Amino acid sequence: MKITEDNWLYVISPRKKLIDFNFKEIWRYKDLLFLFVKRDIITLYKQTILGPLWYLIQPLFTSLIFTLIFNNLADIPVNEGVPNFLFNLAGITAWNYFKECLIGTSDTFKKNENIFGKVYFPRVIMPMSVVVSNLLKFGIQLLVLLSFYIYYVGFAEPRYTILPQFNLILFPVLVVFMALLGLGFGMIISSMTTKYRDLTFLVQFGVQLLMYGSAVMYPMVYFKDKLPNYYWLIEWNPIAIIVESFRTMVFGVGDLDSNKLIYTAVMSCLIFLIGLVVFNKTEKSFIDTI
Amino acid sequence: MGSNIILKVENLGKQYRLGLVGTGTISHDLNRWWNKIRGKHDPYLKVGESNNRSEKGNSDYVWAIRNINFEVKRGEVLGIIGKNGAGKSTLLKILSRVTSPTIGNIKTKGRIASLLEVGTGFHPEMTGKENIYLNGAILGMTKSEINSKIDEIIEFSGCLRYVDTPVKRYSSGMKVRLAFAVAAFLEPDILVVDEVLAVGDAEFQKKAIGKMQDISNSDGRTVLFVSHNMAAVRSLCTRGMLIENGEISAISDVDTIIEKYLDKNTVRNTFNPKNRSGNGIVQVSDISIYGKTKKLPPENNQSFKIDIDLLNTQKINSAQLRLDLKINDYLGQRVAWLSNYLSDIDRVEEIKNVTFSVPRLNLNQGSYFITIDLYVDKVRSDFLQNVISFDVMDGNFYNNGRHIPIQESKILMDFNTEINGRNE
Structure with a gap:
């Protein structure tokens, strides 16, 4: 009988190749992805009194504070014809999804050390499930935004005449960019923290700093007017572009910059791919260094 | 073939770095990377010694397996x-x-699926049933595979009544049962x-x-x-x-x-007396304890031997000598007393060895200690307290796989049960 060497199902060997994804395998574990999502959703607010209301409280209060501090106190103007509060709420809603994806995935290895140390499944399922379960939270926050939008347009005195642009149909694409960016950065950070714990300290305040550079509580034009020398800092920040584009779509003020959107698309995919490569490299041996 | x-x-081989990850980590990483871009081998792969952990090695790297x-x-x-x-x-x-x-x-x-530790990934807030799905998926089952086996799994675990209760309310035993049940139905x-x-x-x-x-x-x-x-x-x-x-x-x-x-790997407690008393006319020179064969450790339900070699320079005969052997459990309580004084043997000149053999050992599994008291002409010649210990393995004494818990009894007694009742 001929010994066929190539009919092995798979070979476990030291990691040599840089890019080595087994998409078929990830597909086989899709049920696990959804079970993790379900777990996150049903267990997050167990034994809390307000439960999912926490999804609403956080963005509402943040927007309120932002309106008080940045608009009323510091007199930062928002886009013309847009209520201050709504402007902040839109920015925070978009920013929050990115932030939640980033923070939720940035400690993947450390948080799941226990389970990763015992069983094998494609590790990337874990951060992916975080991104998917955050979608629910994002959806709820969008509904909040929508209700305030309707209030300002239909019931507030004086009425606002803002109208979403037709290009709002591109909105899901923006969500994908945010997910890819959050996931990409999260995977890079989680991979590096397995060896160098310093990064855990960086993430918390780094995200805080990034928020100020991401046009969350001011329009990009205003920044350009006031600080033209530093404009490059935020001009090419993909998150800032996403947040700004989101507001442009919803409020119908200004135009979408297609060059910047293409740039953002390229950056998102790039960051995501780098994240995936680093993550894949780490998952094979992180259990020895964590 | x-x-x-x-x-x-x-x-197959796996190397680990000893000591702390921290100092030197970056410098080693940089050194590795520098060698890699120059097309050389990892400089730290060459070093490393086999894994005898009791010896102090020269290298920071060891091979856990090789x-x-x-x-x-x-x-x-x-x-x-x-x-x-x-x-x-x-x-x-x-x-x-x-x-x-x-x-x-x-x-x-x-x-390949592993059962390295059962219950991995159980979430305390989720119910038993939800955890079966999650745990099954973690172990590599698809949802439909679990669906088709869920009833069997619940039945095997014996937790039917609790499947809709959060796992945090389970006793630790129930958690283990549930987890093993999931794993057992992996295919x-x-x-x-x-x-x-x-x-x-x-x-x-x-x-x-x-x-x-x-x-x-x-x-x-x-x-x-x-x-x-x-x-x-x-x-x-x-x-x-x-x-x-x-x-x-x-x-x-x-x-x-x-x-x-x-x-x-059985702890062969070598005979190495430190405190002995007596006049030393006859002294114990070695003791060996074994089970069915000289190579096997003591096991209950099997034969058992204690072999005592004596140093007898004055040619003492068996009638003059009395050797008492006492067996204590690990708590120091006496469980048995053996002696040549209890058995009638023909007189032997110039004795060199005494062997006690038990045809079917009836000690429960656990550790035991031996004390030897040796008399020549009714005067103590050698006394060795707790001089050697031995472990008894479980050998299925009652032939049905059931045990007496160790804390309940040291002695396993042979007995018959007869139950009488009203005759129909």
């Missing part, structure tokens, strides 16, 4: 045994892809099992061993089984592999391997 082999391990080569045939149950820290778990971790090897490779023709081609049978009560252990036997016998599944429970290894495995200091020291049929392991 090749078609029957489902798993092939070639030249030069591992073996093949497993389809349907075979391979027992992997070795001392704590011999490298068994590292091998299993590599097999189950939790970590990757430093060199070598493993080729497989089937899916991988190769199942890797590490010490799971050490949990649960006796009834559940029996159920678990039975299920394991089913898996390997009727389903023809390949199983790699790691355990310190020799009885379980013997009853489940067809072949055995002994690992020592990270390398395979033998692969053979399971009985040979177990014998080899026990021979090397």
Whole structure:
């Protein structure tokens, strides 16, 4: 009988190749992805009194504070014809999804050390499930935004005449960019923290700093007017572009910059791919260094 | 030939760095990277010594396992045994892809699923049923596979009444049962099992061993089984592999391997008396304690011998000598008293050796200590308190797999039960 060497199902060997994804395998574990999502959703607010209301409280209060501090106190103007509060709420809603994806995935290895140390499944399922379960939270926050939008347009005195642009149909694409960016950065950070714990300290305040550079509580034009020398800092920040584009779509003020959107698309995919490569490299041996 | 082999391990090795990750980590990483871009080998791969942990090595790098080569045939149950820290778990971790090897490779023709520790990924806030789904998926089952087995799993776990209760309200035993039940219904081609049978009560252990036997016998599944429970290894495995200091020291049929392991690793408390009293006319020079054969450790339900060599320079005969041997349990309580004074033997001149043999040892499993009191012409000649200890293994004394808990009784008594009642 001929010994066929190539009919092995798979070979476990030291990691040599840089890019080595087994998409078929990830597909086989899709049920696990959804079970993790379900777990996150049903267990997050167990034994809390307000439960999912926490999804609403956080963005509402943040927007309120932002309106008080940045608009009323510091007199930062928002886009013309847009209520201050709504402007902040839109920015925070978009920013929050990115932030939640980033923070939720940035400690993947450390948080799941226990389970990763015992069983094998494609590790990337874990951060992916975080991104998917955050979608629910994002959806709820969008509904909040929508209700305030309707209030300002239909019931507030004086009425606002803002109208979403037709290009709002591109909105899901923006969500994908945010997910890819959050996931990409999260995977890079989680991979590096397995060896160098310093990064855990960086993430918390780094995200805080990034928020100020991401046009969350001011329009990009205003920044350009006031600080033209530093404009490059935020001009090419993909998150800032996403947040700004989101507001442009919803409020119908200004135009979408297609060059910047293409740039953002390229950056998102790039960051995501780098994240995936680093993550894949780490998952094979992180259990020895964590 | 090749078609029957489902798993092939070639030249496998795994290196670890000792000490703290921290100082020197970046410099080693940079050095590695610098060598890599110049096309050279990893400078730290060359160093490293075999893994004898009791000796102090010269290098910061050690091989947890090295030069591992073996093949497993389809349907075979391979027992992997070795001392704590011999490298068994590292091998299993590599097999189950939790970590990757430093060199070598493993080729497989089937899916490998591991039962390294049951209950991984249980979420305390979720109900038993939700956890069955989650745990099953973590172990590699799809939702439809679990759907088709959910009733069996719940029945096997014996937690039917609690399936809709959060797992945090479960007793630890129930958690283990539920977790094992999920794992037992996995259907991988190769199942890797590490010490799971050490949990649960006796009834559940029996159920678990039975299920394991089913898996390997009727389903023809390949199983790699790691355990310190020799009885379980013997009853489940067809072949055995002994690992020592990270390398395979033998692969053979399971009985040979177990014998080899026990021979090397039973604590052979060597006879080394420090405090002895008496006039020293006759002295004990050596004691050996063994079971069925000289190589096997004591096991209840089997024959048992205590062999005492004497140093008898003054040619004392057996009528002058009285040797009392006392056996205490680990709490210091006397469980037996043996003596040549109790048995009538013909007079022997110039005695050199006394052997007590028990045809069927009836001590419960556990550790025991021996005290020897030796008299020549009614004067104490040698007294050795707790001079040597021995461990009795469980040998299924009542032939039905049931035990008397160790804390309940040291002595296993042979008895018959007769139950009378109203006759119909």
